[in-house]
Amino acid sequence: MKLYELAPTPSARRVSIFLAEKGxxxxxxxxxxxxxxxxxxxxxxxxxxxxxxLLELDDGSYLCESVAICxxxxxxxxxVHSLFGNTPLERAKVEMxxxxxxxxxxxxxxxxxxxxxxxxxxxENCVESWxxxxxxxxxxxxxxxxxxxxxxxxxxxDEFSIADISAYxxxxxxxxxxxEVTDSLPHLKAWFxxxxxxxxxxxxxxxx
Amino acid sequence: MKLYELAPTPSARRVSIFLAEKGxxxxxxxxxxxxxxxxxxxxxxxxxxxxxxLLELDDGSYLCESVAICxxxxxxxxxVHSLFGNTPLERAKVEMxxxxxxxxxxxxxxxxxxxxxxxxxxxENCVESWxxxxxxxxxxxxxxxxxxxxxxxxxxxDEFSIADISAYxxxxxxxxxxxEVTDSLPHLKAWFxxxxxxxxxxxxxxxx
Numbered sequence: 098m099k100l101y102e103l104a105p106t107p108s109a110r111r112v113s114i115f116l117a118e119k120g121x122x123x124x125x126x127x128x129x130x131x132x133x134x135x136x137x138x139x140x141x142x143x144x145x146x147x148x149x150x151l152l153e154l155d156d157g158s159y160l161c162e163s164v165a166i167c168x169x170x171x172x173x174x175x176x177v178h179s180l181f182g183n184t185p186l187e188r189a190k191v192e193m194x195x196x197x198x199x200x201x202x203x204x205x206x207x208x209x210x211x212x213x214x215x216x217x218x219x220x221e222n223c224v225e226s227w228x229x230x231x232x233x234x235x236x237x238x239x240x241x242x243x244x245x246x247x248x249x250x251x252x253x254x255d256e257f258s259i260a261d262i263s264a265y266x267x268x269x270x271x272x273x274x275x276x277e278v279t280d281s282l283p284h285l286k287a288w289f290x291x292x293x294x295x296x297x298x299x300x301x302x303x304x305x
Numbered sequence: 306m307k308l309y310e311l312a313p314t315p316s317a318r319r320v321s322i323f324l325a326e327k328g329x330x331x332x333x334x335x336x337x338x339x340x341x342x343x344x345x346x347x348x349x350x351x352x353x354x355x356x357x358x359l360l361e362l363d364d365g366s367y368l369c370e371s372v373a374i375c376x377x378x379x380x381x382x383x384x385v386h387s388l389f390g391n392t393p394l395e396r397a398k399v400e401m402x403x404x405x406x407x408x409x410x411x412x413x414x415x416x417x418x419x420x421x422x423x424x425x426x427x428x429e430n431c432v433e434s435w436x437x438x439x440x441x442x443x444x445x446x447x448x449x450x451x452x453x454x455x456x457x458x459x460x461x462x463d464e465f466s467i468a469d470i471s472a473y474x475x476x477x478x479x480x481x482x483x484x485e486v487t488d489s490l491p492h493l494k495a496w497f498x499x500x501x502x503x504x505x506x507x508x509x510x511x512x513x
Contacts, residue, residue: 145453146405160397162404169397186362189377193370197354200412227435241353 100166101126101144101151107203107266108163110301112150114262115167117297121174123152136220164195167259180259187254194245194253194260201238203267205231210273232274239282246284265292308374309334309352309359315411315474316371318509320358322470323375325505329382331360344428372403375467388467395462402453402461402468409446411475413439418481440482447490454492473500 100123102109116123128134128149135147144151144161152160152169160166171181182188211217212228242264245252252260268278268289278286292298308331310317324331336342336357343355352359352369360368360377368374379389390396419425420436450472453460460468476486476497486494500506 145401145449146409154394160401162401165397165401165404168400169393172393172396185377185380188380189368189373192376193353193368193373196370196373201354204408204412222438224432224435224438227432227438230430230432230435233430245353 098155099124099126099153101128101153102149103128103130106130106149107207107270108148109150110269111163111262111266112166113301114265114297115170115180115259117300118180118257118262118295119170119174119176121170123170131216133220164259178256180257180262182253182256182258187256191253191258191260194258195263198242198252198260198263198267202235202242203263203270205234205238206267206270206274209235210270213274232276235271235274236276239276239278239285243282243285246288250288252288261292265289265298306363307332307334307361309336309361310357311336311338314338314357315415315478316356317358318477319371319470319474320374321509322473322505323378323388323467325508326388326465326470326503327378327382327384329378331378339424341428372467386464388465388470390461390464390466395464399461399466399468402466403471406450406460406468406471406475410443410450411471411478413442413446414475414478414482417443418478421482440484443479443482444484447484447486447493451490451493454496458496460496469500473497473506 100112102112102125128140128151130149134140135144135149141147143153143159145159146161148161150161150163150166152166154160160169168181171179179188180191182191209228209231211221212223212225213232214228215223242252249255251257252264268285278289280286293302308320310320310333336348336359338357342348343352343357349355351361351367353367354369356369358369358371358374360374362368368377376389379387387396388399390399417436417439419429420431420433420439422436423431450460457463459465460472476493486497488494501510
């Protein structure tokens with residue numbers, strides 16, 4: 098098994114935190130995304146979506162999409178407390194929150210950043226006004242996350258889950274949009290500080 | 306258990322097809338989305354994302370997000386052949402394709418439609434040029450789906466799965482964008498015809 102990744106991208110980071118939380122080690126191979134290594138025919142033959150992270154299995158087949166990779170790793174390395182939830186209702190709530198964080202948070206933040214910064218303008222058309230609109234939608238989404246975290250210690254309820262990893266990556270990412278979690282979002286702010294202190298996340302944070 | 310839905314929306318349709326494929330009946334309650342019924346405080350207190358479909362459980366709690374609802378229904382009504390896959394690798398491939406269809410297809414199509422048509426301009430800012438760009442991205446995505454369907458009878462491999470339901474709803478939806486699956490996409494076209502003939506889908510198609 099081998100993981101193709103480039104540590105600084107948010108999607109690669111989700112998988113890295115997931116692996117660290119579960120204490121699993123997988124050999125890593127770096128891919129130069131900004132240099133366009135993922136645009137080569139060789140890479141595209143491996144990764145259906147043309148993106149990282151990409152997991153090479155021992156039978157020579159490949160899995161892409163960060164959450165699919167995490168789900169597979171969870172199943173072949175089961176923990177007493179699954180990061181996808183332990184009962185049908187827990188699993189449904191993790192999936193619900195995971196999707197809310199992704200569809201109303203993370204993906205909207207990516208669109209804001211890509212369209213405002215033009216970081217990938219060599220390979221996609223950017224629409225600056227959509228970037229501005231998306232940035233505003235990220236700001237408008239934060240209070241509902243704060244509200245949820247006023248009701249439970251973790252995003253999907255009483256237990257830490259992959260939804261917390263996605264939310265942590267999301268909140269870390271929005272500093273690229275000059276969005277800050279201020280005291281007006283006290284539950285979100287407190288949860289984020291707790292997250293930065295988790296041993297798995299500390300282990301991945303570059304030393305100053 | 307009670308399902309809040311409005312049959313003509315694509316997300317409600319995904320859950321309806323899923324239920325019909327599994328042969329499960331759940332009482333339905335209509336919600337007037339275009340009239341803004343989902344914007345009321347009462348509805349928002351039930352649905353975390355303020356959207357349908359929304360599943361009311363017997364203990365009075367609620368689940369939103371169509372895929373979370375389907376996953377829950379699959380788990381409490383297990384079939385010999387799960388629509389989420391039967392082995393860790395099958396489940397990972399279903400999730401991978403499900404995400405590709407959603408993130409590169411369905412969600413992009415929704416953004417194209419909402420920004421071009423202004424259907425919800427009473428409640429969101431529309432950016433027409435992003436609608437145009439998204440429509441083009443939908444067109445650019447179709448060949449990779451055609452290629453996958455040249456290799457396997459169903460989207461995620463040898464078995465019918467929730468990824469086929471998502472892809473069917475996506476391909477049905479893009480007629481709203483004046484995008485047609487032509488003979489230049491023969492595998493996608495053939496798969497779509499097979500899908501329209503499935504008993505579950507026939508049972509949900511209005512009689513002419």
